[in-house]
Structures are given as structure tokens and as C-alpha cells.
Amino acid sequence: MTVLLRTEGVSKAFGGVQALDQASIDVDEGSIAGLIGPNGSGKTTLFNVITGYERVDSGHVYLGGKEITNTAPEKVFAAGIGRTFQLTRVFSRLTVMENMIVAAQHHERGQGRLRNPLARAGGPATRRRAMELLEFTTIAKYAGALAETLSYGQRKLLELAYVLMASPSIVLLDEPAGGVNPTLITMIADRIRQLNEQGTTFLIVEHNMDFVMGLCDKVTVLDYGTAVVSGPPSVVRTDPKVLDAYLGTAEDDDDIPVG
Amino acid sequence: MSRLSRSTLIRLGGLAVLLVIAAIFPLVITNALYTQFAVDTLIFVAAVTAWNLFSGFSGYISLGHAVFFGVGAYTVGLLTIHWKVIGGTIFALLPLGGLAAAVVAVPFGLIALRVRRHTFVVITIAIFFIFQLMAYNFSFTGGNQGISTPFFLWTAASYNNPFYYVGLILAVGSVTAAWLIRNSRFGLQLLAIRDDEDRARGLGVRTMRVKLSAFVISGFITGMVGGLWWFFIGQALPETVFDPNFDLSVALMGFLGGFGTLAGPVLGALVLEPLQQWEAITFTNGYVAEISLGAIFLLVILFLPRGVIPTGKELLTRWQAMRERRRRPAADGTAPPASGATVPSSAQTGGVR
Numbered sequence: 001m002t003v004l005l006r007t008e009g010v011s012k013a014f015g016g017v018q019a020l021d022q023a024s025i026d027v028d029e030g031s032i033a034g035l036i037g038p039n040g041s042g043k044t045t046l047f048n049v050i051t052g053y054e055r056v057d058s059g060h061v062y063l064g065g066k067e068i069t070n071t072a073p074e075k076v077f078a079a080g081i082g083r084t085f086q087l088t089r090v091f092s093r094l095t096v097m098e099n100m101i102v103a104a105q106h107h108e109r110g111q112g113r114l115r116n117p118l119a120r121a122g123g124p125a126t127r128r129r130a131m132e133l134l135e136f137t138t139i140a141k142y143a144g145a146l147a148e149t150l151s152y153g154q155r156k157l158l159e160l161a162y163v164l165m166a167s168p169s170i171v172l173l174d175e176p177a178g179g180v181n182p183t184l185i186t187m188i189a190d191r192i193r194q195l196n197e198q199g200t201t202f203l204i205v206e207h208n209m210d211f212v213m214g215l216c217d218k219v220t221v222l223d224y225g226t227a228v229v230s231g232p233p234s235v236v237r238t239d240p241k242v243l244d245a246y247l248g249t250a251e252d253d254d255d256i257p258v259g
Numbered sequence: 260m261s262r263l264s265r266s267t268l269i270r271l272g273g274l275a276v277l278l279v280i281a282a283i284f285p286l287v288i289t290n291a292l293y294t295q296f297a298v299d300t301l302i303f304v305a306a307v308t309a310w311n312l313f314s315g316f317s318g319y320i321s322l323g324h325a326v327f328f329g330v331g332a333y334t335v336g337l338l339t340i341h342w343k344v345i346g347g348t349i350f351a352l353l354p355l356g357g358l359a360a361a362v363v364a365v366p367f368g369l370i371a372l373r374v375r376r377h378t379f380v381v382i383t384i385a386i387f388f389i390f391q392l393m394a395y396n397f398s399f400t401g402g403n404q405g406i407s408t409p410f411f412l413w414t415a416a417s418y419n420n421p422f423y424y425v426g427l428i429l430a431v432g433s434v435t436a437a438w439l440i441r442n443s444r445f446g447l448q449l450l451a452i453r454d455d456e457d458r459a460r461g462l463g464v465r466t467m468r469v470k471l472s473a474f475v476i477s478g479f480i481t482g483m484v485g486g487l488w489w490f491f492i493g494q495a496l497p498e499t500v501f502d503p504n505f506d507l508s509v510a511l512m513g514f515l516g517g518f519g520t521l522a523g524p525v526l527g528a529l530v531l532e533p534l535q536q537w538e539a540i541t542f543t544n545g546y547v548a549e550i551s552l553g554a555i556f557l558l559v560i561l562f563l564p565r566g567v568i569p570t571g572k573e574l575l576t577r578w579q580a581m582r583e584r585r586r587r588p589a590a591d592g593t594a595p596p597a598s599g600a601t602v603p604s605s606a607q608t609g610g611v612r
Contacts, residue, residue: 051461053457053461072460073457073460073461074460074461074462074463074464074465074466076461077460077461077462077463078463083461085458089455089457089458090455090458091450091451091454091455091458091459092454092455093453093454094450094451098447098450101444101447102447102448102451102459102462102464103462103463105444105447105448105462105463105464120442120444121442121443121444121446121447122447162462163462165462166462166463
């Protein structure tokens with residue numbers, strides 16, 4: 001298997017806080033990779049660095065062998081990385097369909113369509129694809145509604161749907177299961193699996209362990225901005241370093257037998 | 260579907276009536292005082308719409324559009340004198356005034372558009388004062404004396420008419436430009452920037468390019484308007500064309516009518532500019548107009564923060580929904596509610612908002 005997305009010794013500090021410290025991860029093409037770690041371990045910062053929202057202090061980011069370190073977000077998206085946010089971010093005063101069309105802009109440009117910027121937003125092909133994706137994410141009936149009228153869970157689905165508009169090679173999901181009901185979590189997991197079967201690679205940050213362990217082929221654990229463990233869920237689950245990361249260092253309480 | 264086309268017809272019909280009234284206005288009303296009010300109003304319709312197609316659509320509130328107004332005024336003035344242009348030919352120079360303003364808009368935008376919200380507002384004000392100071396201090400701008408028009412060919416009775424019609428063309432052009440942009444891919448990108456700029460970048464929108472384009476288009480129109488104003492008034496002084504009151508008026512008219520809407524800025528200009536002019540000639544104290552401008556600003560912020568058009572539309576929708584609700588059980592108590600009734604009426608995409 002070839003590596004699609006790779007970070008190499010990425011460091012990023014905010015003032016005195018070392019958010020990322022030589023973080024190196026890699027995501028195989030066609031896989032669903034998980035990224036876990038305690039709060040403040042640098043997961044979202046790593047996403048921001050990969051997608052160009054933050055600049056690295058040192059280190060490199062590669063997508064399919066091409067270096068994309070410190071590339072602007074719009075170019076990262078064009079290169080094939082889609083991304084959702086932990087707290088969903090949709091265009092609240094645009095309709096759901098308009099949200100989808102915004103995300104299709106690059107795609108339309110790539111097809112050589114709509115060279116004329118005054119052309120009506122969203123050609124028939126774009127609208128058809130948008131409708132398909134909205135149906136796929138079960139929110140097609142809200143296509144004409146303003147995005148601000150959607151519930152939190154529906155916004156998460158919209159975010160997933162419009163990221164898919166550009167047919168990205170890899171999608172970075174920041175807590176897709178956070179704050180949504182169990183039925184919806186199952187549905188989201190199901191959709192991710194379907195997309196993955198069609199060839200989309202995923203990198204998922206999530207605190208819901210059942211979700212991560214059930215879905216991912218490989219899980220990487222971040223602690224204090226460093227990738228400490230990486231491997232299949234079954235291995236990671238029992239690794240002492242992971243327990244350290246989540247529960248505190250075992251050295252402090254050596255005399256207490258673990259397990 | 261039929262309802263949609265009916266509302267479109269009503270809109271188009273209303274627009275046609277409005278245009279006909281505008282076209283025959285100076286033929287019916289020949290009082291020079293009123294036609295002068297009308298010219299000023301058209302100038303502001305064009306200017307507020309131009310301001311709105313940048314600020315209203317992108318959410319970046321500019322209080323520096325007087326820079327474009329002034330640059331347009333000085334450019335047309337200087338070219339008129341330099342080339343010794345006389346009479347109606349001066350109108351042909353307006354696009355050059357717009358062009359000069361558009362050229363200024365590029366570095367202005369590249370600097371100011373790097374920052375957002377409050378900081379952006381402050382930067383635009385700062386750049387505005389730099390231009391006013393330059394107008395005072397450069398020799399080619401005529402310093403305190405400013406630039407006056409050479410002389411006039413038209414008789415006093417119909418003096419205002421050419422200005423009126425050129426103003427009307429600018430106003431219609433400005434509204435058309437805003438309408439085209441609002442319904443285009445470019446316009447959708449601007450609205451996405453207004454809602455969440457970083458998210459828009461992450462979806463492939465080249466935000467700087469989009470913002471700057473809107474700023475330049477807006478500056479171009481405002482520059483032409485400034486040129487027309489110079490020709491109409493006959494003089495450009497640093498304090499009258501680089502006028503902070505222009506910035507405030509434009510923003511207030513936009514907010515009053517409806518920030519980011521198409522009809523709002525037009526309505527705001529139609530209401531406020533005649534009011535300002537009337538106050539200026541009615542009260543001997545020249546500050547009354549300015550004080551009332553401030554008072555209206557406060558009232559709008561307190562009671563109509565979204566403007567007349569959006570608030571009015573919401574009230575209308577609510578009233579319609581109430582009527583609908585009252586009628587339905589009376590017609591048939593057992594009928595299930597209409598499907599899709601949960602989708603709000605703002606659903607029609609691409610409509611005139």
C-alpha cells in the first residue's frame with residue numbers, strides 16, 4: 001500500500017505551548033485512519049497544519065509524494081484534501097444547495113466550465129451532483145432551506161456533503177460523531193465505509209472509541225504533540241503508552257499493578 | 260410555480276413603473292430645486308448600491324469609499340481642465356474617473372483586505388484621511404482652492420436635466436451590476452466570505468481575489484459617481500469630495516434599507532438623501548442635517564438592525580404564515596398539513612433578496 005498523506009517531524013508552538021512536537025504520521029491510500037489522543041494533544045492543530053490554516057514551525061507535509069507544507073487552504077482543497085471542522089462551519093445565511101455550490105467552484109473551474117464569473121452559480125451538472133450527495137447524506141429535503149435552520153447533526157452531514165463536492169482523494173474529519181445522537185453516529189459510520197469502498201481515504205479525529213475502533217484500519221495516538229503509537233486498533237487499544245497518555249504515567253504509581 | 264412567476268411579474272412590473280417615473284420625472288417636475296434634489300438622490304442611489312455590492316455582499320464594512328468618490332472627482336476635474344473639455348463631452352470622462360478610482364482600489368484593497376471586521380473599518384478610515392490630506396497638500400490638486408469647472412453652456416431652466424439622466428444611467432447601471440453579481444458564481448463566493456471566510460478558503464474559494472475584485476468594481480462605480488458630482492456641483496474641495504459624511508451617509512443608507520440586499524440601498528438613498536437636502540435648506544442651522552443623520556443611525560441600529568427590506572420581508576412571511584394557519588383548519592379539519600411546509604419561504608434560491 002502506498003502512503004497518501006504523510007507528515008514528517010511537524011512542530012508548531014503557540015507562544016510557550018508546544019502544540020505539535022515532531023509529529024510524524026502517515027495515512028495509507030484507501031484506508032480509514034484514526035487519530036486519537038487526550039484533549040490538547042494537538043489533533044486539531046495537526047489538521048490545521050495539514051490543511052494550511054496554520055503554518056508549521058518546522059517539518060514537512062506530503063500528499064501523494066508531493067510536498068504541500070504551508071500551502072494556502074484553497075490550494076490544499078484543490079490538491080484533494082477535504083476537511084470538516086470540530087464545531088461545524090457552514091454558510092448559515094446561504095441555502096443548503098448554495099452551500100454545496102460554493103464548494104463546487106473549484107471543480108467547475110477545473111472542468112473549464114463557467115469561465116465567465118458572471119455566469120449563474122452552479123450549472124445543471126453541479127446541481128445534480130449536489131442533490132446526489134445531499135440524498136447520500138439524507139438531507140436532500142432541506143436543499144432549499146437556509147443552512148442556519150439545520151440542526152447540529154444535519155450541519156455535520158452538510159459539511160461532509162459539501163466537502164465531497166470536489167471528489168477529494170482524502171477527507172479529514174474532526175470529530176464527526178461529537179454531539180450527535182447514536183442513530184446518526186451509526187449512519188455517519190456507514191456512509192464513511194461506503195465512501196471508503198469507493199476509494200476515498202479518511203483521517204478521523206474522534207473521542208468516541210467505539211466509533212474509532214470499529215471503523216479504522218489504523219489508529220495513531222498523539223500525546224503532547226507527538227505521535228506515540230501507531231497500529232491496528234487491537235494493538236493500540238492495549239498499548240501501555242496509550243493508557244499512559246489517557247490515564248497518566250504509570251511511573252507515578254509503579255506499585256499499583258495495572259490490569 | 261405559478262406563484263413564483265406571479266411574484267416575478269409583479270417585481271418586473273414594479274421595476275418598469277419605477278423606471279418610467281424616473282425617466283419622465285424632470286419633464287413633469289421642472290422646479291430646479293426639486294430636480295437638483297433628484298440628481299443628488301440618483302448619485303447616492305448609485306453610490307450606496309456600489310458600496311453595498313462590496314460591503315453588503317462580503318460583510319467588510321468600508322468607511323473609506325469617499326476615497327474613490329474623491330479620486331473620481333479630481334480625475335475628471337483635472338482631465339477636463341487639462342484637455343480643455345467643455346459642455347456635455349465632460350460626461351465622456353466619467354469612465355476615466357472610475358478607472359482612476361479602480362486603480363487606487365487595488366493597493367488600497369491589498370492593504371486593507373488583509374485584516375477583518377473592526378480592524379478593516381479602522382484601516383479604511385485611516386486611508387481615507389491620507390487621501391484627504393494629500394488633496395490638501397499636493398500642488399496639482401489645487402490645495403484649499405480645489406478644482407472648479409470652467410463654465411457652463413446650459414440655460415438655468417433645464418440645467419439639471421443632463422445631470423439627471425446621466426445620474427439615472429449610473430444608478431441603473433450600478434443596480435444592474437449588483438443584480439448580476441448577486442446571482443452569479445462570483446456573488447455566491449462573496450456571500451460565502453461574508454458567512455465564514457476561512458471555511459470558504461477551505462472549500463477552494465480564492466478569497467483575496469474575490470474580495471479585491473468586488474472592491475475594485477465598487478470603487479470604479481463610486482469613482483464615476485464622484486466625477487459626475489464634481490461636474491454637477493462645479494467644484495471639488497478636499498473636504499467636500501473626500502468627505503467623511505459621504506462615508507457615513509452611504510453606510511447609513513445601506514443599513515437603513517437593508518445591508519446586503521438589492522433593493523435596500525436604493526430605498527435607503529431614496530429616503531435619506533431628499534431628507535438631508537430638505538433639512539439643509541429648511542433649517543438655517545447647517546448642523547441639523549448632520550445631527551439627524553446621527554439620530555437616524557442610532558434608531559436604525561436599535562430598531563431595524565437588519566434594515567427595512569429584510570425586516571419587512573420577515574413580517575410579511577410571518578403574517579402570511581399566520582393567515583395560512585388560521586385558514587387551514589376552517590377549510591378542512593381532517594386534512595393533513597401540506598408536505599414540505601417546514602421549509603422556510605426564503606428557500607427560493609437566487610431570488611432578489
